[in-house]
Amino acid sequence: MDSDEEDFVFYGTPIEREDDITTSRKKKSVAEASGQLRTLAPWKQEVRDEEGRRRFHGAFSGGFSAGYYNTVGSKEGWTPQSFVSSRKNRSEVKQQDILNFLDEDEKAELEGQSLGTSSQFDTFGITAADHARKHAEKEQQKRPSAIPGPVPDELVLPAADSIGVKLLLKMGWRRGRSIKDSHANVAYDARREARKAFLAFSSIDAKSLPADSEPVHDKPENYIEQPASNDVQSSQNTPVYVLYPKQDLHGLGFDPFKHAPEFRERKRSRVSENRGLANKSSLLTNNNLFGFKSGKLAPGFGIGALEEFDAEDEDVYASGYDFEETYVEDIDEPTRSIMDSKEKSVQKEPGALSGFKLASNSDYQLERFDPPVVPKEFVPHHNFPGPPETSYKLGDPGPPEVPPPQDNNLKVLIDGVATLVARCGKLFEDLSREKNQSNPLFSFLVGGNGHDYYARKLWEEQQKRGDQTKLHLDGKLSPRTQKMTSESRGKILGERPLERSSKDSSTSIASADIHLQYNLSDTFTDPSLYSEMPVVAKPFMNDPAKQERFEQFLKEKYQGGLRSTESGRASHMSEAARARERLDFETAAEAIKKGKWSKEISTSLTGGMEFTSGGFVQAKDTRAEDAIPKEVHVKRTEYQWRPSPILCKRFDLIDPYMGKPPPAPRMKSKMDTLIFTSDSVKATKEEETIIVKRDSYHMPQPEAGGVSKDVADNESGGEVEVENVERPVDLYKAIFSDDSDDEEDTSIPNEVSNPEKKVDAANTTLNRLIAGDFLESLGKELGLEVPPELPSSTNKSRTSAPLKETANANSRLYSTYPVEDKPSSTLDVPHSRESAQDGTYEKREPANGNLMGARSNSKHAETYLGNQFDNINSEKGPLEDRKFKTPSRRHRSLSSSSSSEDERSRKRRRHRHRHSDSDSDSLSDHRDRYHSRSKGRKKGSSREKSSSSRKHSKHHKRRSRESPSRYDYSPEKERTETKRDKHQRRD
């Protein structure tokens, strides 16, 4: 502290030391003089003299504080003790004893009458010791103990030997020794000597009377000798304290034979049979030490019952006094002298029963087998099993190669099923077999037509998967997947995984046993793979439409999100054809995926495929350059995050969620984590892909359809991609909750097609669509036929198709920015008048418009303004809002989506005007509007569309299937072309 103080001096004023006695004393006296201390409670006051010293009343008259802190009062003040009625306390009078009233001498006299051990005859000093101990105990009780609760001395009583043992000890008997051994042996020896002498003496007389009597005498001797030495053995043992030691695994006190006592005997006999040998030997070797367990452990110093024994716990104190050795010698000495060789062998060989010895040659011959010959090509390297189903069949040659069935459809179906089975495991096969029992198409599962081919195919697939997992393990992964997770790192470091972490990221692996979840995880992104997808060959070159659908399929497959059942343009196909095509795609995609891992697999696959291995060579080359990404691009994702009110308060900020209801308890189901993790993973991968593509690819995108559109969109959007991860929640709700629940949630797309339609009806339809699509895709995943939903009203779905999209986009953006009403006034006002039903709503509109004017100035300001505005709106509640104003809201959503997009890409601001104009112009005609919108979007704002269509592509797909004419080719193509244009321009 001294050295510290000198450092304190040079900067600022020195800190006063509180324990500086003189100053504080002075201070106190001064303070007292000024009367400050008088205000203190009496027990806090100190009486001091003029120099500030405390007044000392004398050691025997109170010390520093006489009376009650130098007062005559008490803590309660100067009040007299209040009267306590004995009426209530009467019963509490203690039971009185005669001893309470006796004097000491009287007590002593009284004690003389009671019976006790006189100290005169306390031969061993036991009584005295006992007395002293009791006395000490009493003392102990009077004194306060450091350890609360019962005094340890009470718990740990010295083990009292019985008086018999004590007497024996006094007589020279030592523990472990037979009581009679020495005497018996002495007697026996004496007798034996006598007998010899007698024999020698009597040998002169041939077989006279003593010879007759000898055996009679001798036999019992011999007979006795044996048990006597056995007795030595048994007497060495610890007295059996526990008659029936607990040896079963039942709970304490549980008696399995309670109601069936007849089995107890059986059990006991059986157990004793089994145990006979080992028990005996253990008794012999171990238990002859009284109290001490053999082993090197110190007898209970500093080792808790729950602690594990470490190396350092071992034998810390024991070296000083080795109980075991001294004791063992003590015991063995006498025994050895009397034991014959047989007995010794018993002790040495614990396997033999006492009284028996081990046979020197047994007829039991130990059969020896040569170790199996290790094949030369065997690599002593453990392959960790990947998915349980895939690894087990790797070794066998598999079923013979079978020509595919004639029916091409059947072949494709079999291929697809085999792929799925290989991926999802045997469970899938069982399931689909069960489901399709009646379906003749699936007869190959149960051994019908094409079963051989199926078996072969399945084996091939499993082989492939096995190879893949092997490659995984060999570390030939892309650098992306090699990134250490916290789990793997922890494993390397030998750390115990945190609970949460292991829960979170292992879901996709651990859920393999749960079929539904497996499928779900399949549905979402497969990381590392999509990055290579852009360079895939085109398996369906000869059929451009099919190729396009395939690419659409790929996009959906690897970009995550729910898989749609079919692509949008395949609406002319029948349900069965679509399912078959889907399986086809699945196989192709699988094959392409495999093609990345090893080339020969892809070539072996070509039997069922329509592409050549040449395409893969090319793919590989491009991938090689891709392997070194020039730079890492940062992927931005935005989530909703709710700071706690107190945090906002401490940061001196206004809670952005003020007034909002507390967040719904987050779903903790596995489903939830599954969805969330896979989604975020997906987002990253997407970006990755794009980067790779941009670096390496300069030619037009191989995918003509949705993929390239999406890619271009992403590129136009720049690095900043705003993602919303709330969607899975909606999905969850849509599937598992009632329609009525959705009305509470603002992020649920609550849009209506026509103003005259009932809102609720539309909502229901939407939810049914969502749920239906989801279930259908699940069904497809399982290879099951899901009956197509009856198109309730073509007209409705037709009109609602684009609207829903936009509304979805709206809801997405809405939850991205907490801004509900951000329309441009020019857009909104006319329309809201058109179908105005609510005055208050209209009133709010101009305000919004004003707000909008200010918005373009500052990006941040607008967000916060909008944010505030949102707060205002939130009071109105989304529900009434929706009910009143759905149509106008829909258009607002349009504009708001585009405007928020505008925020994100300032460079495109100049297109902004045209865009909104085109929107507002075509409000009356939905179809027109749609076209113009796509046109207006051409220059770069197609992003919102694509994101919405990607996100909710399944609705859109579904809808378009139901209304074939709705979604014609041209706008799509047009967009694609513009995308290409733009892409090239960019490059």
Next chain:
Amino acid sequence: MSVSDLPKKESNILKGHEGAVLAARFNSDGNYCLSCGKDRTIRLWNPHRGIHIKTYKSHGREVRDVHVTSDNSKLCSGGGDRQIFYWDVASGRVIRKFRGHDGGVNAVKFNEYSSVVVSAGYDQSLRAWDCRSQSTEPIQVIDSFTDSVMSVCLTKTEIIGGSVDGTVRTFDIRIGRELSDDLGQPVNCISMSNDGNCILASCLDSTIRLLDRSSAELLQEYKGHTCKSYKLDCCLTNTDAHVIGGSEDGSIFFWDLVDASVVSSFQAHSAVVTSVSYHPKDNCMISSSVDSTIRVWKT
């Protein structure tokens, strides 16, 4: 600031720690510095005079990070014992202990008003602790990270955390948003530029990356040093002209902020340079190292 102004001359060695020094930080005015290390102590120094002022002992394990309030009255520190200690600077007493992290605490920071301590933990979470109330429960737990959170930065309205999962996440309290910027590489340490527009993120692939905060654009990458297995700090000079980073071979690197060229590098310590901290106003820098010294560098 020209290159010659970079603090490259050793002015003082602060010795006293036993074992590795894990972090060294200037206080807000740069007159003092704090260090913490494997020896479970926090030490207060005057780096300019090279004197050891005070030692704060209470941690049960290594102290990984320490931060002092802007008024120099309170300290917070966190370490391997999973606790955050809230200290009174003058008396050296622990005012409060915040328990709740399920793993070691990698970084701690006060907010602007010194009313909240935000800690980053190995348990993949950021936790905010209230210094004003008696409660020792976290007032906010942010657990959206998927791996150990290594570093935390606070602005007036935001909490920024860098994690081994490769993300730098910005939690904007004002609008209730989480912005997750995925760098793709484990992020060791983040530090904010003095103008508050950029984030410097030291990644485990021996690269320091400069990130634009508003657009999440990767502005620059700084390479040349070694950072593969340790948590190495990086920082910007007080003029934001240069980037400073330690290396695992004991050298310190200076990069030009704009063109990412290594302006200077010199052998500063004999072992891993765990932390660098730049003076808020002067051309002065402190560095701490596993070799148990803290060195003060001046021009």
